[in-house]
Structures are given as C-alpha cells and as structure tokens.
Amino acid sequence: MTSNPAVPPSAMMTANFRPAPDTGPYPAPAPASAGHLAPVTTGAHHNLAILLFAVVVLVTLAITLWVGRRGQAAEDFYAGGRGFSPLQNGFALSGDYLSAASFLGVTGLIALYGYDGVLYSIGFLVAWLVVLMLVAELVRNSGRYTLADVLALRMRERPLRAAAGSASVVVTLLYLIAQMVGAGSLVTLLLGTSSGQAKTWAIVGVGALMIIYVTVGGMKATTWIQIVKAFVLIVGAVLLTVLVLIRFHGNLAELMRSAAQGSGHGQAYLEPGLKYGATATSRLDFFSLGLGLVLGTAGLPHILSRFYTVPTARAARRSTMWAIGMIGAFYLMAIVLGLGATALVGAKAVQAANPAGNTAVPLLALHLGGGAGSTAGVVLFALISAIAFATILAVVAGLTLAASAAFAHDLYARAWRRAARPEATEREELVVARAAAxxxxxxxxxxxxxAQQLNTAFLVGLAFAVAASANLPTLLYSLFWSRFTTRGAVWSVYGGLVPAVLLVIFSPVVSGAKTAIFPGVDFHWFPLENPGLVSIPLGFLAGWIGTLTSQEAADPDKYAELEVRSLTGAGAA
Amino acid sequence: MAQQERFDWWAAQPLGRTAVREAAKARQTAPTARPAVVPAQAAAPVPVAAAPAAPEPPVVDAAEVYRAVQASEAFQDIRRSYRGFVFPATGVFLGWYLLYLGAQAAAPELMRRQIAGPLNVAWLGGLLQFASTFVLTWLYARNARTKRDRAALGLRWDTQDQLR
Known part of the structure; x- marks a missing residue:
C-alpha cells in the first residue's frame, strides 16, 4: 500500500543482472523449480478440474481420430490439405501463438509487475506486422511445406536445407521443451499436487498425447485442435474480462487504481521499471528481449507452416489479419485480467500461490466466481484450468508437427540424401515424418x-532469439535481395544460430547468478540474458558478408522465378 | 486446371487468357523475342474459342518465361506497389516500436509523466502501439486489395499458361 516507489522489493532482485527468477526473456508458463510450487486450492476443485481435463483429452483425441481417417497424402500431413478458410486459419494461428505462456505467463507478469508486464504483450503483437507484411503471402506463394522450401527455390538445395532444417528443428525443440516443462509444473499445480512423480507423469502424458495427435492426425487434426482451443481460450478470456469489468462498473481508471493499491507498490506499479528498471543492464536486457520478440515470430517454423494450410496468398493474408485481430484483442483482455487479479486477489496472494504469478488467472476465476467455498468459484476455476491445459496440448502438437516436417522433408528426404540414391518417395518421406514425430x-x-529444474523462460526466449537470428535474416534476404547467394544464406543461418546459442551459454542464465542453471560456477562474460541484441545483427551481417565473399554470383533466373512466384502466386502449391 | 477451380473466390479468373494465347503465338513466330505480357485488365474477356487455334510450343523454357514476366511492366507495377507500401511501413512500425521500447531504457522519467488520472505516457504509448498495429494491418490489406490483388492474379494465370 505504500506509494513510495523508491525501492520496490522486486527491484532489489534485479540488482544482479537477472530481472527476476522465473520470468526472464519470456513469460514463463511455469516457474523454474518444483520446490516453489504450492497447491492453489484443494479438494473439490481438483475433482472437477480432473474431469474437465479428461474431457479436453477425449475431445482432442476424438478430433484426431475423426480427422485422421482420411486423406493421408503429404499435402494432408504437412499442410492439412490446404483447404482451410482464412477465418479457420486465423483461429489456428492464434491457437499456435497464444500458448500457456500468454494465457498464464503474461497475465501473471502484469499482475505482479504492472506496466512492465504489459510490454511483453505489445512485443508479441507488433511482431505480427512483420509476419503480415513481409512474410505471410510471399512464403505461401513460394513454398510447399516448410521454411526451407522457400529458400531452396533459388539456392543450392542441399547445404541450404541442412542449415535451415537444423535451425528449424533446434528452434522448435527448444520451444517444445519449454512448453512441456511448463506443462508439467502447471498440470501438477492445477491438480493440487507438487510431487515430482506427478510432474513426471504429466510430462510423459502430454508428450504421448502430442505424438498421437501428430502421427495419427497430421496437420489437419492439429489445425482443428488449434481452432477449438483458440475458440475456447478466447471465450474464456472474454468471460473473465466481462466479469472483471462488471465488478468495476466498466471504470478502467478505477481498475488501474485498485490494481496499483493491490500490488503494494502504489503508483510505481503503473510505471515502467518495476521489473526491468533497476540497472542500465537490465533495461538493455529488456530491449534485447523486445527485439527478439518482434523479429522472432516471423521465423518460427510452426507459425510459417500454418500459411500452407490455406489455398492462396490472399487467404494467407486474411488469416493473418484475423490472427492479428484475435491476438490483439486477447492481449488487451490479458491486461484487464492481470490488473483484475492484482486488484481483486492481491499481488501477495498471487505471488504466494506461484512466485512467477502463473496462477493469477485461475485465482482470479476462483475469486470472480465467489471465492474458494462457492460452487461458481469452483466451476470457473476448473474451467479456466482446463482451458490452460487445452492450450498446452494444442501448442505442443503444433510444434511437434513443425519439427517433424523440417526433419523429414528437409533433412532426411533432401539434405542428407546421397546424390546417387533415388529421390525419396512421398510415402517414404511420410513414414519418416511420423517416425520423426x-x-x-x-x-x-x-x-x-x-530440464525440470531449468528455467522455462530461458528456453522460449532462446527459441525466439534463435528464430530471429537464424531464420529471419535468411528468409528476408532471400525474398528481397537479388544478389543473395547460397553461401550468404548458409552463413546467415549458422551466423545467427551459433552466436545465439553461445551467448546464452555464457550469459548469467547459465552460470554466475543465484538463479542460474549452474549457480555454483561462474563462467559468464556476456551480461545480458537475451542474446537477441547481438545475435540478430550478427545473423544479418553474416549473410551479407557471406554473399559479398562468395565465389559464385547469384543466379538472376532463379531470383526472377522466386520474385514472380512470390508476388503473383504463379505455380504455387 | 483442377487448381483453378479451387480459387473460385475470385471472379477475375478468365481475364488475360486471350492475351496469353497471343503472346504464345508471338513466341512461335519469333522465338527470340520475349513474350509480351499484357496487363490483365487490358484483355477483353473473349470466349475460349481461340484456344485450340494456338498450339503451345512443345518445350517451354521456364527461366525465360519468369525473366520475361519479371521484366514486364505489369509485374513491375505489382512489385512497385508492394515494396512502395511495405518498406516504408515496416520502417515506420519497427522504428516506432523500437523508439517506444528504447524510451523505457533511455528516458524513464518521460515515460512516467502523468497525463490523465492513472494514465501516463508509457500506458498511452502502449495503447497507441495496439492502435497503430490495427491501423497498419487495415492499411496494408486495403493497399493489397486495391493495388495488387487483381493484377497479381491476372499475371498468375498468364504466367502459368505460358509455363504449360
């Protein structure tokens, strides 16, 4: 309640370069270690929550089996038959993008850090303009199934597919691990246990489900699961937002004032710097994170492959517009939910349930329904928990599919295939894709x-940074620079990928800080947690230098083909 | 043309068909000349009666076709209207976002200044980021719809016909 913004407790934590334990470069869907977890509630909540979790699993499996019955060509497995409408794909894009990190993580950050949490949501949204304007239509027109398809159009195929395919697998694997570690913590948290065994089973269960979704249903089933999940997620968010607004009689200023009071930081809660303002380094770190967020989205393989599920570039554009509308609306609601959680539940209670604030929304639901003892509170809590669970399941399925496509289509069938062997048949490639999944x-x-002890935030942040450093420079150069060469492309991928990974290894995330993966040792020399500020320019630079120093000149015929195809859609798959 | 049937969302499909046939004829008579690509709008929608009269050359050099299309005025118009919008727009939104992001690091005092009630410069900037994203999305879509879509589609069928 003090309105003295001088030294808020959380700012003290940022003194050693690390802004906060659990919420580094990306909002964590769950905290770093199981030891911090405390059951949110007990008893009846969990029975109902388990029941709803089971419903989610059954519905998603039913979708998978029903959709997976027919159409098992490569086009169906990788691209869902390319027959989805823009609205459907818009929902699916939102579904892929709004992970538990958004639903629980961003709202939790807003609940705990106010304005600094809001900044995350803005980076995530603005990133979509890059996707819309520079990537979506052109990728749809010139590729077939993966990112490397676009690049391979004008470059020597094998080195390029090896580079881009590996980068895609690395990005999705990092993202996947982060989501699953988060899923483990979250599921056990929402089910009210904090035992290590329950967590292990939760991770194994989620993993098994995602393998089934992908191998049986392919892209078609994954897309339908995303659609259903995004719909349910948005309905849930709207419901809670309306309830919060009713509570405050639609007075947003009153909501902000109550939240500032409930946060215990007073006015500082509504100002920048509560989480990232202590030192110049932590502010620079946030800049680095922001850069990675805004440029990373356009290089995420599971987002790019979504554009192949619609018939035309125009449909890809319209689906991106739908996605921007839904994602923007969602993040606006997330601000209201985060503020509402602090105003109604209080930052202390939110932090007590989970230090990273990841249970702010379920707690808010419980409160809005009438509190722990009431039936409505229990139902709402279980409902929101089940939505969060559906969110995790859908996102991991999308990620697995993207990784298996990059492996089978780029690495196995093309990059690693000896020139002497006959080309892989479609059937063979699909078998490999399923095996890869x-x-x-x-x-x-x-x-x-x-990785259960590992900071999930660091993994997702790394995934975004790697995507922005390795995938985006190559993609943009390839689409827009006529003199770009194969060497430039390969250098650009590795020139972004390697520094991004190395800088993280030598960052305070891994060693030298209390909350690091190896807190005992200190071999860090890079002061920032997020490598984006350095590795993204390096990726662009490497592509440029590689092109200038390359022996072979760019093939103008190939560039003509790429340019004509990407802008008109001629010969599009 | 099974592929064409999937794009029934667009009525302009048959446009430019005759232009292509004429271009193909021109190629036959003078193989070294680049096929003239006529803008889609210029072609009158005549029934397909002319089609059987113009047999395609047996082998089409795809690279040559793409180079010709790339050099054509119709394509350069599309390219100009795309890049002319997208490059400045990207500069604007990235610059505006990085300015806003950088202001937290460089000028926190400015961001704290109160405007109205609990609203300060930082919140206003954040809300304006949301607004500018929506506005730019709409502007981009409008630009694409009015300036590019029709011409790009015409050119698509043109190019595909030449490639067959």
Missing part, C-alpha cells in the same frame, strides 16, 4: 524430464 516427441519428453 515419435522420436522428437520422445526426445522432448526425456529432455524435459532432465
């Missing part, structure tokens, strides 16, 4: 089990 799912399960 199983293997990638299994790898993700195992890594997630080992």
């Amino acid at each position: 199983v293997v990638i799912g299994a790898v993700a399960i195992v890594l997630s089990l080992f």
